[in-house]
Amino acid sequence: RNAIFTGRSGLDVKFDFVIPKTVGRAPERLIKAIGNPDKNSVTNALFGWDDISAVRGDSESYLFMNGASGEVKPSLIQACENYGIHPAIWPIEDERVVEALAA
Numbered sequence: 001r002n003a004i005f006t007g008r009s010g011l012d013v014k015f016d017f018v019i020p021k022t023v024g025r026a027p028e029r030l031i032k033a034i035g036n037p038d039k040n041s042v043t044n045a046l047f048g049w050d051d052i053s054a055v056r057g058d059s060e061s062y063l064f065m066n067g068a069s070g071e072v073k074p075s076l077i078q079a080c081e082n083y084g085i086h087p088a089i090w091p092i093e094d095e096r097v098v099e100a101l102a103a
Contacts (some may be wrong), residue, residue, distance in 0.1 A: 009053030014048075021058070028059040028103060033090075033093060037065035042076045043093070046083045053084075061085045062097065 003018040012093045019029040032048070034041045042063070048063045063080050065072045067089040080087035 005052045005056065007048070009020050009051050010052055011051065013052050028056065028061075030056070030059055030061045031064065031101075032061070033063075033064040033066075035066045036069070036096065037072050037076055039076070042079055046079060048087065049083060049085055060100075062088055063103065064088045068089060 002016055003015050004012045005015070007013050014032075015030045017031040018032050019026075019031070021028045027063065030049070032045050033044065041063075045063050049063075053061070059085070063085050065076065065087065067092065072087075072089050077087045077089075086097065086100070
C-alpha cells in the first residue's frame with residue numbers, strides 16, 4: 001500500500017496499491033483510485049503513469065474511478081486507454097479487471 005516511485009521528472013508518484021509480478025502470468029500492477037473522477041484528477045494520474053512507466057519496465061496501471069456518484073465521463077475512460085491505463089469503474093462492473101488483478 002501507498003507505494004511511491006520517482007519518475008523521470010524527478011517527482012514522486014504515489015500509487016495506492018502495487019501487486020507484484022506473477023512470474024509467467026502477470027506483470028507488476030500499479031493501482032490508483034480516484035474518489036471523484038474529473039478531468040484534473042485523471043490528468044494527474046495520467047501524468048504520474050507516464051512519468052514512471054519507462055522506469056518501471058514491465059508494469060501495468062489500473063485507475064479505479066468511483067462511479068457511485070454518477071456516470072464516469074466516456075472521455076475520461078478514453079484518456080486512460082490512450083495512455084495504456086486500464087480504467088475500472090467501481091463498484092466493479094467488469095469481472096475481467098478482478099481476474100487480471102488476481103493473476
